[in-house]
Structures are given as structure tokens and as C-alpha cells.
Amino acid sequence: MQPQPQQGDQPLSILQKTYGYPSFRGQQAEIIDHVIAGQNAFVLMPTGGGKSLCYQIPSLCRDGVGIVVSPLIALMQNQVDALKQLGIRAAAINSNIDGREVHETMAKLRDGDIDIVYVAPERLLLDGFLDLLDQSPLALFAIDEAHCVSQWGHDFRPHYAQLSLLAERYPNVPRIALTATADAPTRRDIIKCLQLDNGETFISGFDRPNIHYTIAIKDNARQQLLQFIKNNHAEDSGIVYCLSRDQVEKTADWLCEQGYNALPYHAGLDAETRTKNQERFIKDEKVIIVATIAFGMGIDKPDVRFVAHMSVPKNIEAYYQETGRAGRDGLPANALLTYGMSDTALLRTFINNSTASDDQKRIEHQKLNALLGLCETSRCRRQVLLEYFGDSCDPCNNCDTCQSPPETFDGTVAAQKAISCVYRTGQMFGVAYLIDVLLGAENDRIQQFGHNNISTYGIGTEFDKKEWQSIFRQLIAHNLLWADTEAHGGLKITTDGQAFLREKQTINLRRHQATRAKKILATEVSESLPPEAQDLFIALRDLRRDLAKTQNVPPYIIFNDRSLREMAIHRPLTPDALMQLHGVGERKAARYGAAFLDVITEHEED
Ligand code: ADP
Numbered sequence: 001m002q003p004q005p006q007q008g009d010q011p012l013s014i015l016q017k018t019y020g021y022p023s024f025r026g027q028q029a030e031i032i033d034h035v036i037a038g039q040n041a042f043v044l045m046p047t048g049g050g051k052s053l054c055y056q057i058p059s060l061c062r063d064g065v066g067i068v069v070s071p072l073i074a075l076m077q078n079q080v081d082a083l084k085q086l087g088i089r090a091a092a093i094n095s096n097i098d099g100r101e102v103h104e105t106m107a108k109l110r111d112g113d114i115d116i117v118y119v120a121p122e123r124l125l126l127d128g129f130l131d132l133l134d135q136s137p138l139a140l141f142a143i144d145e146a147h148c149v150s151q152w153g154h155d156f157r158p159h160y161a162q163l164s165l166l167a168e169r170y171p172n173v174p175r176i177a178l179t180a181t182a183d184a185p186t187r188r189d190i191i192k193c194l195q196l197d198n199g200e201t202f203i204s205g206f207d208r209p210n211i212h213y214t215i216a217i218k219d220n221a222r223q224q225l226l227q228f229i230k231n232n233h234a235e236d237s238g239i240v241y242c243l244s245r246d247q248v249e250k251t252a253d254w255l256c257e258q259g260y261n262a263l264p265y266h267a268g269l270d271a272e273t274r275t276k277n278q279e280r281f282i283k284d285e286k287v288i289i290v291a292t293i294a295f296g297m298g299i300d301k302p303d304v305r306f307v308a309h310m311s312v313p314k315n316i317e318a319y320y321q322e323t324g325r326a327g328r329d330g331l332p333a334n335a336l337l338t339y340g341m342s343d344t345a346l347l348r349t350f351i352n353n354s355t356a357s358d359d360q361k362r363i364e365h366q367k368l369n370a371l372l373g374l375c376e377t378s379r380c381r382r383q384v385l386l387e388y389f390g391d392s393c394d395p396c397n398n399c400d401t402c403q404s405p406p407e408t409f410d411g412t413v414a415a416q417k418a419i420s421c422v423y424r425t426g427q428m429f430g431v432a433y434l435i436d437v438l439l440g441a442e443n444d445r446i447q448q449f450g451h452n453n454i455s456t457y458g459i460g461t462e463f464d465k466k467e468w469q470s471i472f473r474q475l476i477a478h479n480l481l482w483a484d485t486e487a488h489g490g491l492k493i494t495t496d497g498q499a500f501l502r503e504k505q506t507i508n509l510r511r512h513q514a515t516r517a518k519k520i521l522a523t524e525v526s527e528s529l530p531p532e533a534q535d536l537f538i539a540l541r542d543l544r545r546d547l548a549k550t551q552n553v554p555p556y557i558i559f560n561d562r563s564l565r566e567m568a569i570h571r572p573l574t575p576d577a578l579m580q581l582h583g584v585g586e587r588k589a590a591r592y593g594a595a596f597l598d599v600i601t602e603h604e605e606d
Pocket residue numbers: 021022023024025028045046047048049050051052053300302328329330
């Protein structure tokens with residue numbers, strides 16, 4: 001028997017029977033009911049929030065076919081594969097699909113013999129395709145990655161803007177636009193372009209509560225990375241981001257020497273190697289991809305357990321997008337960033353040497369400052385992140401600063417000394433020189449400039465070099481000082497810095513801690529798996545891998561990690577018991593249940 005969702009089934013029963021999930025998350029139920037009732041919707045939900053169900057289930061519940069517009073061909077195929085595993089009739093139409101198959105899908109579409117069709121926007125806009133849609137029964141239009149509609153968004157695509165014709169040509173077919181990244185102007189643009197103003201907006205906030213954030217000063221970044229992987233992620237898939245191709249190659253080689261399965265990915269590799277490495281990351285287990293930011297677009301692997309940054313990303317948006325690739329399945333995941341002043345200086349040089357306008361450069365410098373503020377904060381990281389996006393939360397207890405609050409001190413006098421020293425030396429020297437002056441070092445350069453005679457010479461001996469470095473970093477992060485890269489990183493006083501001195505403001509600073517002694521904080525990703533379940537889990541994972549290999553699909557499409565964990569812990573022995581578990585729907589139980597039950601039974605007998 002091939003159970004299939006029936007039109008007319010209720011959303012909750014489809015969720016349980018077909019997807020094998022017990023309940024809706026967040027606003028899913030509301031959104032789904034709204035679209036089933038034929039209304040338009042705009043949905044802003046963070047990555048991993050479960051946007052797909054918001055259009056998939058209405059496509060099943062309403063008469064006709066759901067048309068999903070998506071810009072990423074690789075993702076379409078992934079979604080179609082996953083839906084087929086659930087017994088849902090789905091297909092994609094794009095330039096990668098051969099003509100015969102496209103033809104078949106189009107015939108099914110016209111006859112309403114298919115539930116969901118994914119289509120690239122270029123294709124949808126062709127006259128021939130629109131003519132076909134005119135004759136087809138349509139359940140809805142879903143516009144995925146809807147920020148591509150807007151010039152304000154970070155990934156504008158002209159074809160997306162033309163989707164405005166859907167409202168005019170198909171006024172009775174509901175439209176649902178979905179995105180994970182859209183600030184207020186982008187949202188307004190999307191709603192206007194797709195004419196969603198008569199619909200409802202569903203905004204779920206930006207938080208990714210299952211991701212643990214840690215940001216540490218670089219202190220032998222490789223050892224920090226190794227310690228982090230060894231202690232927390234020895235068995236996991238993850239992404240390590242580096243700033244340069246060279247750093248990618250070296251870090252990947254080094255991780256391999258340490259016994260990990262690490263693969264490089266950057267724009268300098270030939271296309272074939274890139275594709276091969278990406279495929280292995282998606283289809284094998286325990287693969288670490290070491291990459292420049294060229295990697296990640298269009299990857300929706302749900303079980304990436306960690307994202308590590310070996311250098312600062314260029315702004316908070318990039319950091320959030322990159323770390324957001326961890327833990328899409330909702331299980332605990334870790335984000336680690338190690339940063340140092342030299343990468344920051346390099347990023348500043350990139351910005352200055354770019355061809356952007358001066359205004360644009362200024363914005364990019366400010367965005368980098370905001371990122372440094374995040375690095376240097378003594379507040380909850382999540383609060384700082386969410387506030388940046390106009391959202392908020394309570395201290396999260398799932399980040400390094402919540403779990404190990406940094407000691408702070410009244411840094412007013414230290415800040416005054418540092419800023420005065422910048423002023424007295426003429427706003428042209430870098431941090432190292434300024435610290436020498438504050439510490440009263442005796443060297444030729446200081447003599448040469450006569451800085452052994454100024455009032456700030458030797459007035460900072462209450463701190464050592466590392467402590468002063470930390471203070472300067474924080475003053476830069478607080479925007480009291482800035483490093484003028486055109487003047488070789490010479491520090492200058494900002495208008496805020498001038499006001500700080502003039503108005504006798506006060507400031508609290510983080511006390512410097514030797515990082516070497518400090519453990520990199522991370523969250524337990526596998527705490528739900530008791531030791532007695534581990535062998536069985538591994539056996540189930542091997543079975544999953546073999547099944548995936550024969551079909552050439554990623555393992556998580558067969559069953560995700562959470563399903564396997566539940567099998568290993570609860571050890572169901574009957575199909576009914578199996579179907580009680582997370583992610584085990586009717587179709588998957590029928591197709592794979594016996595094989596997994598066999599493995600569980602064997603383990604019971606041992
Ligand atoms: P998004 O597109 O918002 O990034 P997805 O739609 O890919 O997220 O969903 C992320 C993961 O969460 C998928 O593995 C999906 O099957 C799962 N998921 C979605 N909704 C639920 C739910 N109600 N219960 C359990 N898992 C869910």
C-alpha cells in the first residue's frame with residue numbers, strides 16, 4: 001500500500017501521518033490555515049523555522065497544484081527528493097531537468113495530477129508556461145526567498161520583480177511570500193511588488209535558540225579550533241570559515257593531519273572539485289568543509305552541528321547568515337568565532353581598496369564596527385545580535401557571556417588615558433606604539449618623536465601590554481577611537497571620543513582574561529543520547545547511509561538525526577511504535593520500517 005495524503009485531509013493529520021511530526025511549530029498552523037482559506041501571506045521566519053511546510057501543506061489541502069518559485073536549482077532538487085520520500089507528488093522544472101521530464105511534469109500540472117511543482121522564475125515568466133498555468137488547476141503560488149524581489153534585499157533578481165504579474169493574472173490564487181532575511185524597507189517592497197497588502201504578515205523574529213554562540217580572542221586559532229572540535233564535535237559535520245583561499249587550504253590539510261575528514265572549498269578550485277566536495281559534505285557524514293564565504297548559498301543540510309569562523313566576518317548580517325547554517329533541524333548546535341586585530345585591519349584594507357563609493361565604504365566600516373562591538377561586548381551575545389536586527393530577547397543562557405560573564409571594571413580612567421595618549425601623539429600612531437608610550441618604554445622611536453616628554457608617557461603601568469590591547473579594542477568597538485587604515489592603522493579620535501573626554505562620560509570595560517587558560521564554551525550537542533543507546537544509534541546510522549547510497553540521496557532525507565536518536569533511545573519493536581517517533585510518517589514507515597526494526601530487534605537480542 002502506498003499511503004498518500006488525500007485532498008480534504010486536515011493540516012494536522014497531514015503533518016502527523018505524512019511528515020511524522022507531532023505538532024506545528026510557532027506560527028505554522030496559523031499561516032497554513034490562512035493560506036488554505038485562500039488568503040495571501042507574507043512570512044518572515046528564521047532559517048530552520050519551517051517555512052516549507054507553510055506552503056507544502058496548503059498545496060496538499062487545497063484543490064489544484066501548488067507552484068513554488070525558487071531561485072536555487074540545487075535546493076529545488078533537494079526539496080523534491082525529500083517530498084517524494086514522503087509520498088508527495090512533486091517535481092521541479094528548471095534548466096537542469098531534461099526536456100522529456102519537463103514535458104511530463106507539464107502534462108501532470110495541466111491535469112492536476114501532481115501536488116507541488118518547483119519552478120525557476122525565468123521559466124515561470126515564459127509565455128508558454130503562463131499559458132499552461134492559465135489552463136491548470138492552481139492551489140497557490142509560493143514565492144520562496146522572496147527578498148530577491150527587492151532592490152533593498154541583499155540578493156536582488158530582476159526576474160523576481162516581474163512576479164508582480166501573478167497578482168494581476170491570477171487574482172484568485174493565493175500568494176505566499178517567504179524569506180528569512182528582510183529588513184523593513186525590503187519587506188515593504190515585497191508586499192508592494194507581490195500585492196500582498198490585502199493579506200497578512202507573519203513575522204516570527206530572528207532568534208535561533210538552538211545555536212550556542214562563543215566569541216574568543218585569537219590565541220593560537222588552530223589549537224582553539226582543534227580543542228573545540230575534539231571536545232564537542234568529533235562525530236559531526238561542520239563548516240569552518242576562513243578569510244583567504246590559502247588559509248582554507250592550510251586549515252583543511254591540518255585538520256586532516258589531526259584525523260578529521262576535512263575538505264576545502266573556495267572559488268579558486270575548479271568547478272568539478274568544488275561540486276565533489278560539496279556533494280560529499282551533503283551526502284557523507286562527519287565531513288568538515290573548510291571554506292571561504294563562497295560556500296553555503298543553497299545548502300540546506302539540516303544537521304550541520306557547528307560553524308566556526310577562523311577570522312572575523314565582514315559584518316553582523318554575514319555572521320548571522322553563516323552561523324545560521326548550523327542546526328537547521330532545531331537540535332543543539334555551536335557557533336565559534338575567534339578574532340584578532342590583524343584580520344580586522346585586513347578587512348578594513350579590503351573595504352578601502354574596493355571600488356565602492358565613499359558613502360558605501362563608510363557604511364561598511366560602520367558595519368564592521370558593529371561586529372567588533374558584538375565581539376567585545378560583555379552582554380548576552382544573542383541580545384546584541386537580535387537588537388541589531390530590531391528584535392529582542394532576555395539573556396539567553398546559551399552563549400559564552402551568559403554562561404561565563406566576563407568580569408568588568410570601571411574603565412573611565414583607562415579610557416581617558418588611552419584617548420589622551422592618542423591626542424598627545426598627534427593621532428597618527430598604531431596601538432603597539434601607543435601602548436609603549438603608556439607603559440613608558442624606553443626606545444629610540446619614542447625618543448625620536450620626543451614622546452618621552454609628554455604627559456601620558458608612562459602613566460599606564462597599572463595594566464600590562466595584553467590588557468592595554470584589550471582596552472584599545474574595546475574603545476574601537478565603542479567607537480571612541482577608530483583605526484585609519486589609510487594612515488597605516490593610526491588611531492584617531494571619533495566625535496564620540498571627543499564627547500567622551502569633554503563631557504566626562506564613564507565607561508565599563510571587560511577585563512582581559514588569558515584565553516589560553518580559558519576553555520572554549522560550547523553546548524553539548526549529543527546530550528540526549530545516553531551511552532547505552534550509542535551502539536544502536538551507530539548501527540542505525542550505517543543502515544541509513546547504505547539506503548541513502550543506493551538511492552544517491554543525502555542520508556537525512558531518509559530519516560533525520562532526531563528520528564534516529566529516538567529510535568536508539570525508545571527501541572520500538574513494532575511498526576506502530578515506530579510511527580510514534582519524530583519524523584516517521586506512513587510512507588517512510590512502509591518503505592523503511594522493516595529494515596530499521598530489524599536492526600533494533602537484533603540489538604535487543606544481543
Ligand atoms: P526553513 O525553510 O524555514 O529554513 P525548513 O522548512 O527547511 O526550514 O524546515 C527546517 C527543518 O525543520 C526541516 O527538517 C523540517 O522538516 C523541520 N520541521 C519543520 N516544521 C516542523 C514541525 N512542525 N515539527 C518538526 N519538524 C519540523
